[in-house]
Amino acid sequence: MKCSECDAQINVPDDAVSGEIVTCPDCGLNYEVVKNEDGVLLKPAESVSEDWGE
């Protein structure tokens, strides 16, 4: 899969699950893994918000 930002190759591990984040090795953009009937997709991840985490 290619990064939409910089065109680098992004490898999604076989055991990745929907909702997991993968990062482009070149530009650092975060993608969320979506697995469904159509296979594996990458969509741009939500950016960190002030209420995130503990």
Place this chain on the structure above:
Amino acid sequence: MTITLTLLYDRIRWDEKELLDSARAKGLNVKEVDAKTTLLNLNKKADEDYGDVVLQRCISHTRGTYASACLESKGILVVNKASVSEICGNKLWCTLALIRAGVPTPRTIIAFTPESALKAAEEIGYPVVLKPLVGSWGRMVVALRDREEAEAIIELRSQMNGALNQIFYIQEKVERPPRDIRCVVVGDRVVAAVYRVAAPGEWRTNVARGGSTEPCPLTKEVEDIALKAAQAVGGGVLGVDMMESPCGLLVHEVNSTVEFRGAQSVSSTRIADEIVEYAVNLVRR
């Protein structure tokens, strides 16, 4: 009958993977629902089958709290309860709950204008800590060493947008070793206790701030205070943080969506198993 557990998420971190693995290993029926794409129709009994219990694990605290409230209104069992998330997500609600329950907590003054915030800082005595009411991972938590610094930072804060930024939560800066104690409480038990050691040059101990984790002996005192703090906010699966002050342990935070990767790295108990078992026992009760 096989119990169905739903993990409500918006992002799957290590912690959520652990919970999913644990639930599947226990033979539960496991569903994953992405809060980002789900619709919660408030006029219907149920729009989606959430099974017997929902583990609400959204990384966005607001989203998680609101989703929990909607699910509960449909009669669905949610861990943690929306009311618990609500209290833990706001430093003032949390501190009030701790004080009401008699849990030792740092001295805190609330002020509603920059002028009175400065007075509050003087009354507590420098250094003090100014914390945002809402926020996480130690963001925007600042130590004010003297009047000059307090004036500058309070001024800055008062110019920030948002009604909550006009409420000043000022706390004594507790003298303590550069670490705090994190207890993972599940129901009526402390399943892990660890030290979180601040990174060099950083006084905040959040793992998100580069803090590291070391094992901490679970003394009777630590255990009692952690359980009391957990009860104070309504109970469930919680991360209770306390500091070792010269006059004993002080609880400064209770987290309702506990991140337990750090604690797990030095604990022999599998924390995810404890959480899943707790949820299952609530169903069976």
